[in-house]
Amino acid sequence: MSETTAGRRPRTDAARNRTHILDVAERYFTEHGVTGSLDALAKQAGVGAGTLYRHFPSRDALLAALLAARDNELVARRDAVRTAETDPAVALDGWLEALGTWATAFDGLPDPLRAAVTEQTSPLALTCQGYVTTTEEFLTAAQQAGRARSDVRGRDLFLAVLAISWVREAAMADAASPAGLGSLLRTGWATPPA
Amino acid sequence: MSETTAGRRPRTDAARNRTHILDVAERYFTEHGVTGSLDALAKQAGVGAGTLYRHFPSRDALLAALLAARDNELVARRDAVRTAETDPAVALDGWLEALGTWATAFDGLPDPLRAAVTEQTSPLALTCQGYVTTTEEFLTAAQQAGRARSDVRGRDLFLAVLAISWVREAAMADAASPAGLGSLLRTGWATPPA
DNA sequence: CGACCATACGGAGACACTCTCCGTCTTGTC
């Protein structure tokens, strides 16, 4: 019953290679960003290009596997926010910040994530879909409490977090920008007319 | 006195090629986005790759030249907003919308623009710098009228417009998203606690 | 008008990256 879809257990050398590639990829993408050369990554892992591509047919597949390792962490933060916060607006805020951190795990990550939101064929699409749904839940709660605008939608908010994460990478040089950009999303630039 | 820096007037065939390349590039980027193949663009323009790269040493240089042709339009909108609007918040809003339209002139344009904001070596950097300054002017006016939060800065607002433009390209499928994302920047998702 | 030089032109080719294909080698089983 441990095998719902697969035929048989993978060969041990294959399994070892797979995890080893993931280890190296984690470091490699951290250092070079998500657009780093995959052939170079394969070489660094000491495997042939064919092996890399057999395990992970595309860059997105590799990223999805890498992000899967972070799933626990993000789900944990979701639950922590959910149970600790009574104010649904603060909860939503906490969730969005967790999302922002997740989306900047590697340099350039927001790009494939954004693409995945619209192209459901990507291995990242499933991952994103889940988090869009979570965002929707937090948002709905905040809206029902009258703490969030009712014309905002979960998917847009998720995309907006990606957008801010995307631009944050460029604004790093400026120390004050990251926080400023984040709060822009919550409050906007405008002041309500007295 | 018409030549402040250059030595002599360019050869006529060179000038003709330059404008012809720009014409074709305008169409080409509109159709294929800013990441389209430059060699293919050269072929479509009926010139060798060398000619293309001599006139425009990099993709950014080509984009900068293309955007320069839109300068008049954007400056006109700036002036129109400036003179027509008495409310500085509405003026800022109008300017940001003009910027957003400008930043989506071609698919994928926000990417090089964002890079140009931080890398002052890009030919696009000068262009961006000017518009950041304009954004700052509108913002300062709105702040002095108490219509914009005082902790927001011009550069961040400019970057935020790029960010929304960036994500808007992905959200196109969903009809309501573009407008929703834009207003998010002005108002934020939060409702002030009664 | 013809010659001459500065300048521009074209496209072959060096280099980088992605991804596939297939001959060879390993693993696990009988």
Place this chain on the structure above:
DNA sequence: GACAAGACGGAGAGTGTCTCCGTATGGTCG
């Protein structure tokens, strides 16, 4: 220990960037 099933590696095809240099052209001056 032998035999599939499956994994491995890396050569190579396809695509894109950008440079280099032999050739062609435009503009000028005698």
